[in-house]
Amino acid sequence: MRTVEHFIGGNAAGGGSRQHDIWDPNSGEVQAKVSLGTGDELQKAVDAALAAQPAWAATNPQKRARVLFEYKRLVEANMDELAALLSSEHGKVLADAAGDVQRGLDVIEFCCGIPHALKGEYTQGAGPGIDVYSMRQPLGVCAGITPFNFPAMIPMWMFGVSIACGNAFILKPSERDPSVPVRLAELMKEAGLPDGILNVVHGDKQMVDAILDHDDIKAVSFVGSTDIAHYVYQRGTENGKRVQAMGGAKNHGIVMPDADLDQVVNDLSGAAFGSAGERCMALPVVVPVGDETADRLRDKMLPAIDALRVGVSTDPDAHYGPVVTKEHKERVENWIQTGVDEGAELVVDGRGFSLQGHENGFFIGPSLFDHVKPGMESYRQEIFGPVLQIVRAKEFEEALALASNHQYGNGVAIFTRNGHAAREFAARVNVGMVGINVPIPVPVAYHTFGGWKRSGFGDTNQHGMEGVKFWTKIKTVTQRWPDGGGDGSNAFVIPTMG
């Protein structure tokens, strides 16, 4: 059986006595193993990174960017292979898998312009003969810890910007779908990145703790579930590291009475159920304003759900595929039961779904709940599956408060034809990323991605200028270059002690 190894100093590297199963979510079988590393493998990666980073930092930004140009070309040339590999371990359909790679490439494109982003500031004449300027310098060796649900995009968010800024990087991808991250690192080498600048180590908590405790790792970016994000933030910052840690989500879609409901239903079908709901920017909660809007929406939602095709991830007609593991399938189904026990109305039940010929695959049919109430645990927590919950609100203010008061604050959307309502909503809602008639408001690469409240710990976001700030430290220089003396001698004398 295939074993996915670490990638250290430009080469595949074994190591770690434990292994983790990589499932094929379509068949329910184990398809490969991944080596789980320890502090020993991490140390090898840190040594390789420390050896390579000074020369990389000294390489001018334009030359660094040229590697990323070539990388973009190579990833595009390998898109089909990457999408197939990603889909086979994650379970998302091929079009979504290619989208995952493409969204990462968008950040790589941003990184191709990194010389512009790294320019510092300059004040001429801040005092008599005095100029002040700042420069952005790399941090040294940095690390990223990533979740299973975007195994291409999220690593590229992190290593793209970090490397372009002159750092060396150690990626610890999810142990559930680790093959694409390794392939992405191999392609970087092919693009001309010096060995040791991008390393991949696999592992679980043991490896994460080793990263958080390693003195030579200066910054850690984490994306995953909230409790672990919080833990990573606390332990990493206690150890004096710069940490950004993005967590879970429960994004709301507010539907005003004047919204185009056909458009909303179409958007919700993709945003709530696409990728089996395993997206941190999915829209699993819909808040219609007024009972009449809620009833109309529900009536239109039912045939749309009926039309959803659940299939193997290679089926070009499937809207979504299986969830990532058996354990995750059980977790989602348990949340559906919790919703029922709490008194929400289960209008469509996706449990017990079976795909002919793939009976052991991790498939879940779409589920719809109505009359979900804010106090319910199934509303408060992230389900991360193909489950849409309708929470009815009487008026705009109530809908706004629901999204604002929820413990998560990643994304939110409002559907309306009223510009004033949309403007008020965008200004007042207590959430980091807002869509106006846009169901999944993931910002483009040159803007920045990050949620509020328990969706994000730390204060700089991913990519865009926020990313550049996170992966660099700023140095400010105050300089004075006095005139030479009028008699041709140099009147300026460097002061000495004593």
Ligand code: NAD
């Ligand atoms: P996860 O928290 O289980 O795993 C994330 C990473 O943490 C993995 O690399 C994993 O190996 C590591 N890890 C797991 N258990 C750990 C432990 N006990 N101690 C230390 N490290 C540990 O997340 P997941 O299930 O892979 O991903 C789904 C979650 O990620 C969802 O909650 C989703 O909302 C969130 N997510 C958030 C964003 C965002 O930008 N806010 C984006 C994508 C996913």
